[in-house]
Structure formats: C-alpha cells, structure tokens
Amino acid sequence: MQGEPVNSFPRLAPEAERGEVRRITVVGEEILHRRCREVTEFGSAELAKLIDDMFATNQVAEGAGLAANQVDVDLQLFVWDITDDWGVRHVGHIANPVLDEVPAEHRRLVEEPEGCLSVPGPYRVVPRLDRAVVRGRDKDGDPLVIEGRGYFARCLQHETDHLRGHLYVDRLAQRERKAALREMRDTQDEVFARRAAVARQLGK
Incomplete structure (x- = not known):
C-alpha cells in the first residue's frame, strides 16, 4: 500500500468505498492532450x-490506474490498484510524478498489449521499459x-504519460492509431x- 507492504488489504480499497464515480474523459477531449498543472x-x-x-x-471501469485529467481535473495526480506479474497487489496515489531516467545498460523494452480507460475498447502492442521508478508526493x-x-x-509509465x-x-x-480509434x-x-453495470453492483 503506497509503497509499503501490509499484511492484508480489502478487495475494495477504502478510497473506492468512500468515493463517487466521475465521468471518464475520452480521447479527443482537450484536457487529455496538454500537460497538467502541478499539485x-x-x-x-x-x-x-x-x-x-x-x-x-x-x-467501476475495471482499470489498473487512472490520471486526474481522465476525470476532467487539470492536476498532476494519478492512482493505481493493480496486481503485477508476480501476483502482488499495488494500491496508491502520487502527485507531481517524475520518472527516473533508466541507464542505457539497464534499459529493457517489453512489447505488450496496452489499453486505456480514455480509449474504451481497443488494445494495442506498445513498447515500455520493464522497470520504472517514479518520484513525487502523497496527498x-x-x-x-x-x-x-x-x-x-x-x-x-502510462499514467505519467x-x-x-x-x-x-x-x-x-x-x-495503427486510426485503426484503434475506429475500433473504439x-x-x-x-x-x-x-x-x-459494475457501478450498479457496487451501489455507485
């Protein structure tokens, strides 16, 4: 949780329990295509x-992570609730994130399918580094x-982008981009x- 291991964690994160569902912005909306303001x-x-x-x-959107501009808020902030390749669940948030530069000798690109809640539907193969360190601040x-x-x-990397x-x-x-947008x-x-339907199941 937030970079620190815990012994147990509820299936529905307390933040999600407390929160209200907002509309997710979609590719083409102006806020998704400019740099956000620092918190x-x-x-x-x-x-x-x-x-x-x-x-x-x-x-509700069954996502791995979500950035503030995806709920129409112009701030450098994102959250995540994701289970990694080794079965470890990661839950947290970060403001004003900056990715560390990875030295050339440690750079390893992995090509895997990637999707986005603001591009609802299609997945496409995108090369990404297999290791990332991001620095920022909590709430x-x-x-x-x-x-x-x-x-x-x-x-x-996706959310920092x-x-x-x-x-x-x-x-x-x-x-490929045009094909993905047609599929969307x-x-x-x-x-x-x-x-x-998921929102109704969760009473949201």
Missing part, C-alpha cells in the same frame, strides 16, 4: 475527495518513491454499458 495545495479535503473519487471511478505533501516492474512499471498530455495511441504508427467507436457503447 500545489496538499493536505486538503478537496484533494482527498478527488483521490477517493478517482479510486471509485477506476474500480499530504510527503515525498514518495514508487518502483515497479513488468505490468506495474507499464502502469506507472497522461499527465504530460499523451495517450498510448500517440505512440502508435498513424495507420465500434466498441465504446458496450464498454460504457459494462461500467454502468
């Missing part, structure tokens, strides 16, 4: 509420360092219906 006010009830709502929204302004490998590393105004489809060749248009209604 400057820590320890506020508003920031805590936003984090709770992001966890609830991510839970109270305390320094935070999170390290991930494999799928969790992919999540940390969001806060810079980039989506995974921006990493695709033009033809064909499948998004089904995805939205599934999210609504």
Whole structure:
C-alpha cells in the first residue's frame, strides 16, 4: 500500500468505498492532450475527495490506474490498484510524478498489449521499459518513491504519460492509431454499458 507492504488489504480499497464515480474523459477531449498543472495545495479535503473519487471511478471501469485529467481535473495526480506479474497487489496515489531516467545498460523494452480507460475498447502492442521508478508526493505533501516492474512499471509509465498530455495511441504508427480509434467507436457503447453495470453492483 503506497509503497509499503501490509499484511492484508480489502478487495475494495477504502478510497473506492468512500468515493463517487466521475465521468471518464475520452480521447479527443482537450484536457487529455496538454500537460497538467502541478499539485500545489496538499493536505486538503478537496484533494482527498478527488483521490477517493478517482479510486471509485477506476474500480467501476475495471482499470489498473487512472490520471486526474481522465476525470476532467487539470492536476498532476494519478492512482493505481493493480496486481503485477508476480501476483502482488499495488494500491496508491502520487502527485507531481517524475520518472527516473533508466541507464542505457539497464534499459529493457517489453512489447505488450496496452489499453486505456480514455480509449474504451481497443488494445494495442506498445513498447515500455520493464522497470520504472517514479518520484513525487502523497496527498499530504510527503515525498514518495514508487518502483515497479513488468505490468506495474507499464502502469506507472502510462499514467505519467497522461499527465504530460499523451495517450498510448500517440505512440502508435498513424495507420495503427486510426485503426484503434475506429475500433473504439465500434466498441465504446458496450464498454460504457459494462461500467454502468459494475457501478450498479457496487451501489455507485
């Protein structure tokens, strides 16, 4: 939890239990395509509420992580609730994240399918580093360092990209990007219906 191991954790994170579901922005909306503002006010009830709502929204959408601009908030903040390749669950949030540069001798790219809650439906193969270290602050302004490998590393890179105004489809060749967006248009209604069904099941 938040970079520290715990003995047990509920299936539904307490933040998701408390939070309300917000609308997820979709590729093409302006807020997804520009760099977000840094978080400057820590320890506020508003920031805590936003984090709770992001966890609830991510839970309903069955996501691994969610950035603030995906709920139409212009802040450098993301949350995650993800089980990695080794069966370890990671739950947390980070504000103003900065990815460490990985030395060339330790850079290993892995090509795996990747999706996005703001591109509902399609998955495409995207190369990502198999290890990531991200530094930032928690909701109270305390320094935070999170390290991930494999799928969790992919999540940390994907969400940090969001806060810079980039989506995974921006990493695709033009033809592949167009194909992914066509697929999204064909499948998004089904995805939205599934999210609504999960929300009803959770009483959200």
